[in-house]
Amino acid sequence: MARFLSLLRPQPFLAFTGGRKTSFCRMSLDVRAREVFAAAVEAVQPDTVVRHSIQRKDDSLLIDGHTFTLRHNLHLVGFGKAVLGMAAEAERIMGDHLQRGVISVPHGIQKTLLQHGKDQMLLKDKSCIRVMEGAKHNLPDADAQKAAESIKQLASELTEKDLLLVLISGGGSALLPAPVPPISLQEKQDVTRRLAAAGATIQELNTVRRALSLLKGGGLAHYAYPAKVVALILSDVIGDPLDLIASGPTVQSEVRHEEVLSVLERYNLSTSLPASVKDVLGRAGPRWEQSKEQSDRAAHALNVVIGSNSVALRCAGRRARELGLRPVVLSPGVCGDVRSVSRLYGLLTRYACSRDEPPPEVAAEVLKLGPEVGVQSWDLCRTMKVLSEGRTEGWGATCLLAGGEPTVELTGKGRGGRNQELALRVGLELRGMELPPNGPLFLSGGTDGQDGPTEAAGAVTDGGLWEEAKAQGLDVDGCLTNNDSFTFFSHLSSGERLLLPGLTGTNVMDVHMLIIPSHEH
Ligand SMILES: Nc1ncnc2c1ncn2[C@@H]1O[C@H](COP(=O)(O)OP(=O)(O)OP(=O)(O)O)[C@@H](O)[C@H]1O
Ligand SMILES: O=C(O)[C@H](O)CO
Known part of the structure; x- marks a missing residue:
C-alpha cells in the first residue's frame, strides 16, 4: 500500500517558469x-471564452448545440467590462458576415488594454463595431445612456432574417442605462446608488434596476424581435443566474412590483422615492405592449454562460x-x-x-x-x-x-x-x-x-x-x-x-x- 501511495505522490517534474527550468520541489x-x-x-479571458463557445464551419455557426445560418445577417451588441475582448474575438470568427455592432464598455478601457499590451482584446482597424466608452467609476452616466440608446436603436431595426449576437459581462448594468420614462438618468442613478450604499446585494439591486429600465429584464430581446437573439454571457454573479447578470437584458422576466417595493422598503428608500419612480412602480401590466408571438420569441432568446468562476x-x-x-x-x-x-x-x-x-x-x-x-x-x-x-x-x-x-x-x-x-x-x-x-x-x-x-x-x-x-x-x-x-x-x-x-x-x-x-x- 505504502509503495502504491508513493507512486501517487507527485514526482519532481520539470516546469517552465519565466524561461527557466525548475523542479516543483524547488518551486516555492x-x-x-x-x-x-x-x-x-x-x-x-474574454477572447478565450468566446473562441471556445462558438464553432464556425463555412456559413454555419454552432453555439451550445444550436445551429445558425450566416447570410451576412449578423449584428452584434455588447455591454460590460470584458466585452471589448469578447467583441474582438467574435469579429475575428464572424468575418464579413458581421454587418455592424455597438458595444458599451468602461471609460478608458481601450487605452488601458493598449498600455497593457493586450492587443488581441482590441478591435481591428476599420471595424464595423462602434465602441462607446462610458460609466466612469462604474456608475451609469450620459455616455453610457447614449450607448444604450444606440444599442436599442440597432436592435429595433432588425428583421426576422437577422441574428443578433449579444455579448454580456459584469458591469453591464451600469453600461446599459435606459430608464423607463419619465424617470431621468439622474433619478435612476440616485436610487441605485443609495441602495448600493445601504448594503443591498446584487440580487436586490438588479431586481430594482430591472423594474426601472427599458432594456433590462428581457427588454433588449423584446426590441430585437423578430430577429433571433443569442447571448454569450461571462458571469460575475454567484450561481450564474441569467436574469441577474447585467440585469438580464435578454432574459424575459416578469417585474413583480411587490418584490421591488419590498427591497426598497428594506433599505428605507420607499418613502423618499422620486415621483417618476413611484409612477413607474405604480403602473399595472408589463413595461411594453407586445403580442403573444413577440413575447414568446423574446422569451426564447438563447442565453449561454461561456465563462464563470x-x-x-x-x-x-x-x-x-x-x-x-x-x-x-x-x-x-x-x-x-x-x-x-x-x-x-x-x-x-x-x-x-x-x-x-x-x-x-x-x-x-x-x-x-x-x-x-x-x-x-x-x-x-x-x-x-x-x-x-x-x-x-x-x-x-x-x-x-x-x-x-x-x-x-x-x-x-x-x-x-x-x-x-x-x-x-x-x-x-x-x-x-x-x-x-x-x-x-x-x-x-x-x-x-x-x-x-x-x-x-x-x-x-x-x-x-x-x-x-x-x-x-x-x-x-x-x-x-x-x-x-x-x-x-x-x-x-x-x-x-x-x-x-x-x-x-x-x-x-x-x-x-x-x-x-x-x-x-
Ligand atoms: N479600503 C477598503 N478596504 C477593503 N475593501 C474595500 C475598500 N474600499 C472598497 N472596498 C470594497 O471593494 C469592493 C469594490 O471593489 P471593486 O471595484 O473591485 O468592486 P467589484 O465588486 O469587484 O466590482 P465588479 O463586480 O464590477 O468587478 C466593495 O465590496 C468595497 O466594500
Ligand atoms: O452589471 C451588473 O449588474 C453586475 O456586474 C452583475 O452582473
Missing part, C-alpha cells in the same frame, strides 16, 4: 500559488495538479463578511494541519460556519475528506480552491480591497497554530486584477505575517480598523506579498487558494 509555494492564480484568470477554478485545479499540488475545489459561491470567511479558512487549516486525527469539534465549527459564507455542508464534508486524506496519503501539499465575492464592512478611510483584507485576516488566523515548516500559504485575488480602488488584485499571506509585520514596525490592527490593507501590504517587505497582475480585462469575481503542505514533507 508562493510561486506556485501565483501560477495557479494566473491559470484561473487565463481560463476566462467555476470555469476559472476548474482550470486553476488543473494547473495546481501540473505543479505537483493535490487540488480540491471547495465552492465557487463564497460570500459573506470577510471576517467569517477568514475564520473558515483558519478552521480548515487547523483541521488539515492537526498531527493526529482532525479534532471533531473543528469539523463541527466548520459545518456551523459554512452557511454563513455561502458554502454547503456537503462541499465542506467533501473538502475535509480530501484534506484529511492529504495528511496521510503522501501528497506534498493540497491546494484548496474557492471563489466568490465576500464583503467588507467599511469602517475606516484607508486604501484596500476585500481580497487584501481577507488575506490579511487569514494571515492573522494562522498565527500561533502548529503548522508544517513550509506553509500553509493563502492567496486571495480579484480576477479583474483590481481589488477595490487599488492597483493590486489581492495578496499572498501565511502564518508568519504577524511576526513579519511586527518586526517591520507595522500596526496590523490599526490597518484593519482603518481598512488600510493595501497600504499595509505595500509597506510589508517592500510589497512582495502583493498580487499585481495588472488589469486582466476579465471578471469572474475572486479566487481564494489555501495551499497546505503535509507535516511530513
Whole structure:
C-alpha cells in the first residue's frame, strides 16, 4: 500500500517558469500559488471564452448545440467590462458576415488594454463595431445612456432574417442605462446608488434596476424581435443566474412590483422615492405592449454562460495538479463578511494541519460556519475528506480552491480591497497554530486584477505575517480598523506579498487558494 501511495505522490517534474527550468520541489509555494492564480484568470479571458463557445464551419455557426445560418445577417451588441475582448474575438470568427455592432464598455478601457499590451482584446482597424466608452467609476452616466440608446436603436431595426449576437459581462448594468420614462438618468442613478450604499446585494439591486429600465429584464430581446437573439454571457454573479447578470437584458422576466417595493422598503428608500419612480412602480401590466408571438420569441432568446468562476477554478485545479499540488475545489459561491470567511479558512487549516486525527469539534465549527459564507455542508464534508486524506496519503501539499465575492464592512478611510483584507485576516488566523515548516500559504485575488480602488488584485499571506509585520514596525490592527490593507501590504517587505497582475480585462469575481503542505514533507 505504502509503495502504491508513493507512486501517487507527485514526482519532481520539470516546469517552465519565466524561461527557466525548475523542479516543483524547488518551486516555492508562493510561486506556485501565483501560477495557479494566473491559470484561473487565463481560463476566462474574454477572447478565450468566446473562441471556445462558438464553432464556425463555412456559413454555419454552432453555439451550445444550436445551429445558425450566416447570410451576412449578423449584428452584434455588447455591454460590460470584458466585452471589448469578447467583441474582438467574435469579429475575428464572424468575418464579413458581421454587418455592424455597438458595444458599451468602461471609460478608458481601450487605452488601458493598449498600455497593457493586450492587443488581441482590441478591435481591428476599420471595424464595423462602434465602441462607446462610458460609466466612469462604474456608475451609469450620459455616455453610457447614449450607448444604450444606440444599442436599442440597432436592435429595433432588425428583421426576422437577422441574428443578433449579444455579448454580456459584469458591469453591464451600469453600461446599459435606459430608464423607463419619465424617470431621468439622474433619478435612476440616485436610487441605485443609495441602495448600493445601504448594503443591498446584487440580487436586490438588479431586481430594482430591472423594474426601472427599458432594456433590462428581457427588454433588449423584446426590441430585437423578430430577429433571433443569442447571448454569450461571462458571469460575475454567484450561481450564474441569467436574469441577474447585467440585469438580464435578454432574459424575459416578469417585474413583480411587490418584490421591488419590498427591497426598497428594506433599505428605507420607499418613502423618499422620486415621483417618476413611484409612477413607474405604480403602473399595472408589463413595461411594453407586445403580442403573444413577440413575447414568446423574446422569451426564447438563447442565453449561454461561456465563462464563470467555476470555469476559472476548474482550470486553476488543473494547473495546481501540473505543479505537483493535490487540488480540491471547495465552492465557487463564497460570500459573506470577510471576517467569517477568514475564520473558515483558519478552521480548515487547523483541521488539515492537526498531527493526529482532525479534532471533531473543528469539523463541527466548520459545518456551523459554512452557511454563513455561502458554502454547503456537503462541499465542506467533501473538502475535509480530501484534506484529511492529504495528511496521510503522501501528497506534498493540497491546494484548496474557492471563489466568490465576500464583503467588507467599511469602517475606516484607508486604501484596500476585500481580497487584501481577507488575506490579511487569514494571515492573522494562522498565527500561533502548529503548522508544517513550509506553509500553509493563502492567496486571495480579484480576477479583474483590481481589488477595490487599488492597483493590486489581492495578496499572498501565511502564518508568519504577524511576526513579519511586527518586526517591520507595522500596526496590523490599526490597518484593519482603518481598512488600510493595501497600504499595509505595500509597506510589508517592500510589497512582495502583493498580487499585481495588472488589469486582466476579465471578471469572474475572486479566487481564494489555501495551499497546505503535509507535516511530513
Ligand atoms: N479600503 C477598503 N478596504 C477593503 N475593501 C474595500 C475598500 N474600499 C472598497 N472596498 C470594497 O471593494 C469592493 C469594490 O471593489 P471593486 O471595484 O473591485 O468592486 P467589484 O465588486 O469587484 O466590482 P465588479 O463586480 O464590477 O468587478 C466593495 O465590496 C468595497 O466594500
Ligand atoms: O452589471 C451588473 O449588474 C453586475 O456586474 C452583475 O452582473
